[in-house]
Amino acid sequence: MKVRFNHISANPGAMQTMLKLEGFIQTSGLDSRLYELIKLRASQINGCAYCLDMHTRESRKMGETEQRIHLLHAWREAPFYSEKERAVLELTEAVTRISEQGVPQDLYERVRTHIDEAEYVTIIMAINTINAWNRIAISTGMFPETETR
Template sequence: MRIQPTTLAPDLYRRLVELHMAVDKQAVEAGVERSLLELVRIRASQLNGCAFCVDMHTTAAVEAGETPRRLHALSVWAGTPFFSDRERAALALAESVTLLSERRVSEEVYQRAEEEFDKDQLAHLIWAITVVNAFNRLAVTAELQPQ
């Protein structure tokens, strides 16, 4: 059994949760759809191999109105007709931010996101992707399992 950084440093974990909640609230207020936030969180979590976060955000996505068909196809979103241009731009950005060590966020990916989101929405979307990546790294390192 690995140590659990979230329980051994509870103040830091609480602050990360508070940041997540603030990003979520402000992103929605800025006009980023809750279901879209969950899609990018799931996709980043899939790429990071975080079963705990995939489970949690898939549940949240269903609560936000996502359909099983789209959720099942999310790992291959680029090859399906199920996602809007806005969603595709957000998913491409989520993949690029999540995979920074493999490739940078290209100008093409960034420009597509700028075309679909205003500056405020884009800033909040980047924060949402960044925060879920932080959670992924904690959960994967600690080998957290879905409940």
């Protein structure tokens, strides 16, 4: 495997923009373990090996269990996620696959039983950000152990 090019040196301004998005989410008050679940689930859907590797390691550092990491792709059938996490994971799937059915009203209402409007927007931004990272990594040929991000 070979990285196509170093996207950071090719366009530093783009990287700075992505880091500003990350900074917003990091200072928003969003639970960092929930953010890692969002990152992992979107990366699973998008097939981004680079991001899956990175965020699996980050989740472990934060104390996430191996069981929850391994069963994330089957979260609906696993009893190890809270109702809020389930709602956010479902929202992550809907936003990541937005062209399939958008975000149905019943999903929006389920999510809103756990979070207010401000956190809803933050979570949407978190989902958008990891989807952007996935697309950057995949498009530039990044893979686990690549040292360009």
